[in-house]
Amino acid sequence: xxxxxxxxxxxxxxxxxxxxxxxxxxxxxxxxxxxxxxxxxxxxxxxxxxxxxxxxxxxxxxxxxxxxxxxxxxxxxxxxxxxxxxxxxxxxxxxxxxxxxxxxxxxxxxxxxxxxxxxxxxxxxxxxxxxxxxxxxxxxxxxxxxxxxxxxxxxxxxxxxxxxxxxxxxxxxxxxxxxxxxxxxxxxxxxxxxxxxxxxxxxxxxxxxxxxxxxxxxxxxxxxxxxxxxxxxxxxxxxxxxxxxxxxxxxxxxxxxxxxxxxxxxxxxxxxxxxxxxxxxxxxxxxxxxxxxxxxxxxxxxxxxxxxxxxxxxxxxxxxxxxxxxxxxxxxxxxxxxxxxxxxxxxxxxxxxxxxxxxxxxxxxxxxxxxxxxxxxxxxxxxxxxxxxxxxxxxxxxxxxxxxxxxxxxxxxxxxxxxxxxxxxxxxxxxxxxxxxxxxxxxxxxxxxxxxxxxxxxxxxxxxxxxxxxxxxxxxxxxxxxxxxxxxxxxxxxxxxxx
Amino acid sequence: xxxxxxxxxxxxxxxxxxxxxxxxxxxxxxxxxxxxxxxxxxxxxxxxxxxxxxxxxxxxxxxxxxxxxxxxxxxxxxxxxxxxxxxxxxxxxxxxxxxxxxxxxxxxxxxxxxxxxxxxxxxxxxxxxxxxxxxxxxxxxxxxxxxxxxxxxxxxxxxxxxxxxxxxxxxxxxxxxxxxxxxxxxxxxxxxxxxxxxxxxxxxxxxxxxxxxxxxxxxxxxxxxxxxxxxxxxxxxxxxxxxxxxxxxxxxxxxxxxxxxxxxxxxxxxxxxxxxxxxxxxxxxxxxxxxxxxxxxxxxxxxxxxxxxxxxxxxxxxxxxxxxxxxxxxxxxxxxxxxxxxxxxxxxxxxxxxxxxxxxxxxxxxxxxxxxxxxxxxxxxxxxxxxxxxxxxxxxxxxxxxxxxxxxxxxxxxx
Ligand SMILES: Cc1cc2nc3c(=O)[nH]c(=O)nc-3n(C[C@H](O)[C@H](O)[C@H](O)COP(=O)(O)OP(=O)(O)OC[C@H]3O[C@@H](n4cnc5c(N)ncnc54)[C@H](O)[C@@H]3O)c2cc1C
Numbered sequence: 069x070x071x072x073x074x075x076x077x078x079x080x081x082x083x084x085x086x087x088x089x090x091x092x093x094x095x096x097x098x099x100x101x102x103x104x105x106x107x108x109x110x111x112x113x114x115x116x117x118x119x120x121x122x123x124x125x126x127x128x129x130x131x132x133x134x135x136x137x138x139x140x141x142x143x144x145x146x147x148x149x150x151x152x153x154x155x156x157x158x159x160x161x162x163x164x165x166x167x168x169x170x171x172x173x174x175x176x177x178x179x180x181x182x183x184x185x186x187x188x189x190x191x192x193x194x195x196x197x198x199x200x201x202x203x204x205x206x207x208x209x210x211x212x213x214x215x216x217x218x219x220x221x222x223x224x225x226x227x228x229x230x231x232x233x234x235x236x237x238x239x240x241x242x243x244x245x246x247x248x249x250x251x252x253x254x255x256x257x258x259x260x261x262x263x264x265x266x267x268x269x270x271x272x273x274x275x276x277x278x279x280x281x282x283x284x285x286x287x288x289x290x291x292x293x294x295x296x297x298x299x300x301x302x303x304x305x306x307x308x309x310x311x312x313x314x315x316x317x318x319x320x321x322x323x324x325x326x327x328x329x330x331x332x333x334x335x336x337x338x339x340x341x342x343x344x345x346x347x348x349x350x351x352x353x354x355x356x357x358x359x360x361x362x363x364x365x366x367x368x369x370x371x372x373x374x375x376x377x378x379x380x381x382x383x384x385x386x387x388x389x390x391x392x393x394x395x396x397x398x399x400x401x402x403x404x405x406x407x408x409x410x411x412x413x414x415x416x417x418x419x420x421x422x423x424x425x426x427x428x429x430x431x432x433x434x435x436x437x438x439x440x441x442x443x444x445x446x447x448x449x450x451x452x453x454x455x456x457x458x459x460x461x462x463x464x465x466x467x468x469x470x471x472x473x474x475x476x477x478x479x480x481x482x483x484x485x486x487x488x489x490x491x492x493x494x495x496x497x498x499x500x501x502x503x504x505x506x507x508x509x510x511x512x513x514x515x516x517x518x519x520x521x522x523x524x525x526x527x528x529x530x531x532x533x534x535x536x537x538x539x540x541x542x543x544x545x546x547x548x549x550x551x552x553x554x555x556x557x558x559x560x561x562x563x564x565x566x567x
Numbered sequence: 568x569x570x571x572x573x574x575x576x577x578x579x580x581x582x583x584x585x586x587x588x589x590x591x592x593x594x595x596x597x598x599x600x601x602x603x604x605x606x607x608x609x610x611x612x613x614x615x616x617x618x619x620x621x622x623x624x625x626x627x628x629x630x631x632x633x634x635x636x637x638x639x640x641x642x643x644x645x646x647x648x649x650x651x652x653x654x655x656x657x658x659x660x661x662x663x664x665x666x667x668x669x670x671x672x673x674x675x676x677x678x679x680x681x682x683x684x685x686x687x688x689x690x691x692x693x694x695x696x697x698x699x700x701x702x703x704x705x706x707x708x709x710x711x712x713x714x715x716x717x718x719x720x721x722x723x724x725x726x727x728x729x730x731x732x733x734x735x736x737x738x739x740x741x742x743x744x745x746x747x748x749x750x751x752x753x754x755x756x757x758x759x760x761x762x763x764x765x766x767x768x769x770x771x772x773x774x775x776x777x778x779x780x781x782x783x784x785x786x787x788x789x790x791x792x793x794x795x796x797x798x799x800x801x802x803x804x805x806x807x808x809x810x811x812x813x814x815x816x817x818x819x820x821x822x823x824x825x826x827x828x829x830x831x832x833x834x835x836x837x838x839x840x841x842x843x844x845x846x847x848x849x850x851x852x853x854x855x856x857x858x859x860x861x862x863x864x865x866x867x868x869x870x871x872x873x874x875x876x877x878x879x880x881x882x883x884x885x886x887x888x889x890x891x892x893x894x895x896x897x898x899x900x901x902x903x904x905x906x907x908x909x910x911x912x913x914x915x916x917x918x919x920x921x922x923x924x925x926x927x928x929x930x931x932x933x934x935x936x937x938x939x940x941x942x943x944x945x946x947x948x949x950x951x952x953x954x955x956x957x958x959x960x961x962x963x964x965x966x967x968x969x970x971x972x973x974x975x976x977x978x979x980x981x982x
Contacts, residue, residue: 137734186780186879231729244733245704260955263876264930267696267904271952271960271978276703276736320637326660326757346596365788366833369826381585425725427638458638459727461607497727505730510645512730513720520719521731522603527959538732552596552715552969 069511072120072503074537078168085126088148092128092170095138101176102126112171115156115163116218117504119420119474124151124165131176133251133259133289140287141257149533152283154195154226157218159421160502162230162282162538167270169536172287174225180204181290187265188295189248194225194288198232200294202220210295213240216498217406225288231280233498235331235405238456240296242498244279249292252278252285255529265292282500283535300363302330303374304401307381308355308388312336315357316431318384319455322361323428325380327373327398330364332456333405336435339412339450339463340404348413349404352388359455360401393499407464408452416448416465420477424488426498428458437487438462445480449471459497460488486511501539509541518542522544522551579622585718585749586708591623592747593716593940595972604743604974606682609671610689612937614742614977615945625684628749631655633724640707640724641755645684645748652683662758665701669861671755673871674937676864684748690740693860694791694819697878697901699756703739708752711738713745717924724752726772737963743974744982745967759821763831764791764847764855767838769813776903778841780879782818782903785837791819792902793859797932798897802863805855807847816841819856862898862907864937869894869909871937872921878903881930887924892917912939913946922950940964949978 081088089104096102103109104126114121125148130136140231143150149169156163165171177193180201182191185208190201198219202211215234216222222232227243228250240246249263262278263269278285315334322329335343335351335358344351351358361377363370374391381389393399404411412419426434434453442449448465462484467478485495485505489512495505509518518540525532526546536543579603582588595602603620625646633642637660643652649667656741667686671679680686692701708722721734738746770778775794783789795808795815803809818838820830831846838844845967846853864871876884881903885893888908898907910917925931935948952960957979964971964982976982 155803163864184879185784187877188784231733233727237727240870241704242727242729244736245700254959255956258955258957258958261953262956265880266875266931267901268690268692268701268875268932270932270950271956271982272963273690273736273740274956274959275701276739277731279736280733297784297786299788323639323757324596324637327758328757365822366786366826366830368829369823370862372823372825397785424722425727427635427640427725429635429638454727458725492723493725494723494728495730497725498729500729501731509731512723516717518731519722520713520967521718521734524732524734524737524963527966541909550966550969 074166075543081168081474082125088146091142092126092139095142096128096130096135098131101129101131112153112156112173114163115153115158115161117159117161117502119163120161120164122165122167122501124171125168127171129175129176133253136172136253136287136289137257137437139170139172140253140255143533144256144531147531147533149536151535152287153231154223154229155197155221157222158226158230158502159423160496160500160504162500162502162535164503165539174223177225177289184265185210189265189292190295191292192224193289194291195223195226198222198224198227205295209298209448212293213296214243214245217409224291224293228279228288228291229281229283230498230500232449233454233459235333235454238330238332238454239330244276246294247275247279247291248294250275250278250288251290253287253289255286255531255533256509259289263292277290282502282539284525284539285534301367301370302362302364302398303370303537304360304392304398305374305377305381306351306390306401307359307386308352309357309359309363310355310385310387311436312357313432314384315359316428318359318381318386319428321375321380321384325376327376329361329456331360331362332454333360334358334453334455335405335408336451338448339408339452342411342450343404343408344413344540346414347403347407349400351404355387405452412450412463412465417467417469419464420464422460422462422464422481422484423496423499424485424493425457425459426488426493428455430491430493431455431458434460434487434491438484441480441483445476447477447480454497457497458493467489483510503538506539507541519544519549526550579624581624581627587747588628588747589712589716589718592712592714592972594609595621596714596716599970601972601975604747606685607648607679609674609679609681609821611684613689613934613950617976623747625682625747632750636661639726639755640752642708642724642750642752643683645682647683649680649683649686652968653680654801656755657758660758661755663705663753664699664756665705666695666699666860667691667702668693669716669911670936671674672861673864683751683753683897687739687748687751688741688743694793694856694900697904698788698790702734705754706735706739706751707754709735709738709748710750711746711748714970714973720894722752726754742977744964744977745973747973755920758788760823761827762819762821763849763851764817764819764835764852765831765838766807766845766847767816767842768811769842769847770816771814772885774841775814775816776882777881778816778904781832782837785834787820788822789818789902790821791817791859793817794899796896801899803855803858805847805851805858807845807851807980810856817855830915839911845849853934859898859900865895865909868939870912870935870939872908872910872933873936874906874908874921874925874931876906876931877929878924883928884924884931887921892920918947923933945976945980952979
């Protein structure tokens with residue numbers, strides 16, 4: 069495991085494990101929902117970012133809002149840290165436990181509370197999976213739009229915390245654009261309702277702030293999501309190009325033509341080959357870049373746009389173009405893309421999935437720089453890319469059993485993310501900062517920028533007990549952040565200790 | 568910095584650049600003198616603008632900084648007039664998808680859409696809200712100066728970004744009470760090639776509500792759903808509507824010509840079940856939705872409220888509120904999710920009844936966008952928050968503007 073500095077561990081607390089477990093059991097109906105023995109705790113020692121592992125101090129699995137409230141109030145009163153967890157698929161270490169923190173597993177919140185077709189929304193507990201929501205409304209021709217690849221496993225609570233995306237976000241938005249309301253428990257145990265079935269809420273947009281807050285502001289105990297009517301039809305085009313430049317130009321032309329496809333994905337040669345070897349999706353092997361462009365909506369519109377897109381592809385010198393003629397073929401086009409991660413997993417013992425966003429126009433230069441870096445670090449890289457919105461997923465191939473390779477992969481990854489920022493993009497498009505990109509935050513934000521973000525934290529959790537060590541490279545005391553230094557003209561916290 | 572401290576009522580600072588602005592805010596922090604932030608002043612009627620506070624104008628912080636149609640993003644200084652942004656976008660067949668209402672029209676009857684900063688700070692959206700979202704959903708990046716006098720930035724210039732808290736959302740709809748925005752980046756989208764409206768006349772409220780719910784539940788991607796009562800149709804400038812002499816239930820379809828035609832054909836069959844279907848073509852359809860987006864002020868002496876409710880509950884809300892509480896016919900937009908209500912001016916009891924009615928129907932929010940009388944301030948212009956939520960709002964204010972320099976009391980007395 070590579071080095072990761074986490075907040076100092078409170079050893080006196082560790083010594084009180086049994087006592088605290090006993091207290092927690094008195095707050096929760098099912099005593100087995102508090103896990104203190106070592107084996108039970110080990111189950112939770114990591115999330116989707118498996119390079120980092122840490123068994124939690126205790127695991128607590130509440131099953132009602134009042135239990136969550138009681139547990140959080142207890143933790144607040146006793147100054148105990150809390151790490152919320154959904155399905156543990158975070159790729160940024162958002163749910164990485166703390167040695168002296170209670171892991172609050174939300175798995176028992178697995179019921180859909182209400183389906184309201186008239187208001188086109190579903191009220192659900194946060195432990196329901198992303199796909200579970202779509203399945204619950206499928207019979208009536210509805211679905212929940214954001215579709216992370218992990219949708220069979222990840223929970224809606226985790227999606228809210230990470231503001232997760234998916235391949236259809238280009239047209240339908242991210243999690244944040246599809247959430248109407250939340251019930252949230254603050255660290256002091258206060259339960260509050262934000263938003264609801266109406267579209268505009270009063271006061272500050274706390275809903276917008278909660279979504280993407282990575283479990284640092286409150287524990288989500290209920291979510292109201294917007295559901296959409298399934299489009300009448302969907303078709304996909306599979307377009308191969310001799311160069312990434314040409315594919316990038318094609319993407320730009322499609323947007324310039326006023327077309328917003330439901331999804332627009334790109335894969336580079338290594339990713340295409342890995343996917344084709346794995347699932348035989350029928351991808352062309354002799355191309356440098358492959359686009360999957362999906363159009364959905366009324367049949368007449370989709371057919372019309374498919375023609376327009378094939379035309380654009382042709383003028384950009386596409387070497388192969390296929391448009392799906394039926395549902396089976398459309399799904400086959402997607403099969404390779406959807407299996408890209410495990411496919412890459414077959415050609416390398418380990419891979420490290422990155423997640424930066426760049427302005428679309430920077431695609432070709434960034435791919436070129438990445439190839440140079442790959443050479444420099446001596447590690448291969450395969451690219452899958454949400455081309456429509458500029459979200460890159462370079463997969464760095466490495467072997468954890470070779471000493472030093474994980475560290476090299478991490479360094480390579482950090483360089484890619486710095487490059488994203490350098491060309492006008494951002495460190496993370498959908499996977500979150502977590503512990504993974506925490507220390508890169510100063511590449512994108514100044515001290516003052518970060519201090520303003522942390523003041524949001526201070527409003528919700530002034531003692532910093534919820535998920536500390538994530539998102540921010542330095543933990544400031546709220547009292548320190550609260551001081552006004554306007555007369556000096558500068559903000560002096562450079563001398564503050566790191567945690 | 569130009570300052571005109573001639574008279575107390577004309578006490579205004581006009582920031583020419585970010586430096587001016589920072590100086591001004593810092594001075595106000597040091598001297599404990601609150602500021603009243605404004606762009607073009609088109610939304611001055613919303614909330615409590617304290618006329619005794621020094622005005623800080625952003626009008627001169629103007630201009631589009633960067634517009635890349637192919638990236639679907641636009642960056643502008645906060646005081647840029649929206650009219651300038653609209654014309655830049657329309658020359659590229661693009662638009663702000665959330666259809667900003669023209670509050671100049673709503674408040675005074677004279678068109679003036681205000682500035683981009685003012686729009687984001689009030690988070691006001693138009694008829695496409697229920698499919699395209701509000702300004703908050705298109706707000707990608709911001710530079711600003713908080714009430715601490717510190718310049719900061721958040722977000723970025725790309726659509727997909729989860730790097731840190733979503734501070735743009737925090738500032739959207741914050742009415743300038745947390746920070747003064749200096750530069751903003753928004754997502755822009757292709758404008759639809761064409762649009763058509765389908766109208767069924769004469770439906771009563773309950774039938775209209777069911778119809779809107781049903782039509783927006785089809786897969787035909789409806790991007791507008793409104794209900795105008797008789798008096799409103801009579802005032803319309805669109806002849807097809809003004810001749811009706813009865814209520815109009817209206818939906819809009821937008822997209823490519825091929826798509827609009829095919830969807831309209833399908834929908835006409837559905838709509839025909841409810842009554843005669845009137846079709847309104849592109850140009851007239853655009854005018855009609857502009858009217859719905861920015862309703863005229865109406866009789867001078869009533870309060871105009873903008874009320875967001877669960878879309879299937881607007882009739883229930885009107886019933887709970889009682890006909891006698893409402894001065895004039897309400898306008899229903901967002902397929903039922905938005906009501907423009909004209910209530911007797913300064914009638915505290917009616918206001919309270921509105922708030923409790925919202926609670927009774929399962930939630931909602933209300934903003935008084937145009938008070939009928941000019942005298943009574945402060946007034947309650949925003950629906951109350953639940954206790955815990957209010958506390959959080961206050962704590963955010965304390966953290967971003969500890970000395971209460973920026974628009975204090977504009978939204979709530981302690982915010
Ligand atoms: C194979 C694979 C593919 C993936 N594909 C995508 C993709 O396409 N798009 C994408 O965006 N992401 C993707 N992810 C990342 C991940 O699935 C998402 O971030 C997901 O939203 C995490 O959900 P979870 O339930 O697993 O949350 P966890 O991993 O358990 O937790 C994630 C964060 O949420 C917090 N949290 C969880 N539940 C709550 C709650 N109830 N209240 C408050 N905070 C909470 C945690 O503290 C943590 O910070 C992928 C992951 C994998 C392993």
